[in-house]
Amino acid sequence: MDTDPVLLEVRDGVAHVTLNRPETGNALDIPVSRALLGRLRQVAADETARVVLLTGQGRAFCAGGDLRSMQAAADRGAYVLELAQAAHAAVRGLAALDKPVVTAVQGSAAGAGLSLVLLSDLVLAAPDAVFITAYTAVGLTPDCGQSWLLPRAVGTTRALDLLLTSPAVAAPEAHALGIISRVAAQGSVFAEAEALALKLARGPATALGQARALVRSGQADGFDAHLDREAETIARMAATPMAGTLIGAFLARRSNSRN
Secondary structure (H helix, E strand, C coil), X not given: CCCCCEEEEEECCEEEXXXXXXXXXXXXXXXXXHHHHHHHHXXXXXXXXXXXXXXXXXXXXXXXXXXXXXXXXXXXXXXXXXXXXXXXXXXXXXXXXXXXXXXXXXXEEECHHHHHHHHCCEEEECCCCEEECCHHHHCCCCCCCHHHHHHHHHCHHHHHHHXXXXXXXXXXXXXXXXCCCEECCCCCHHHHHHHHHHHHHHCCHHHHHHHHHHHHHHHCCCHHHHHHHHHHHHHHHHCCHHHHXXXXXXXXXXXXXXX
């Protein structure tokens, strides 16, 4: 299997961008974040790519930031700041695209993975997919635009509930809240997402992309400054003993559940 952390293939007008770290749940570390930015820049420059289809390999779409890399860092705060800045560069690249973005979600979209979902235009989820803010459960604060995007998707009150209590939101509820566009039939989320992307690519994709750009730019006043604030805050939280303890406990539970 290709070992590139983010894959790109353009066919029939659709740019297939695939997170390719299934062994980690497609978690974002610094190399993955930089690779994603590079792929998005390629897509932006490719006139044959009319629509983007964003997916993840394996059981999960994206488990968020790579907690193992955070825990292993000699200076956790400094590392998380660098990671947040790399991930935010990719997020800015996704937000700036003037091409429609279709995303397929299987398994979980947690933390930064949920932010990628919120930045997508049309999101299809498997019936058993779950969506989790995740940050506060490990003593961190949101990044990748989540504290800016989520209130705009679901309202301030519901966003605070999701951020502060970090429940796993099932696909039908995520649809009702406006986090995703559709719940796919069992076993067909990738096929349905690709069919939708192809339909868009065969239509007035330029106009669709410009419509996307208008909506995103209209919402994004102050977004860059907000991303910088998020990066500084999550790095400060990552450096605390509480975050170290909670991240370690989370990783231990996950390791035990696999044994």
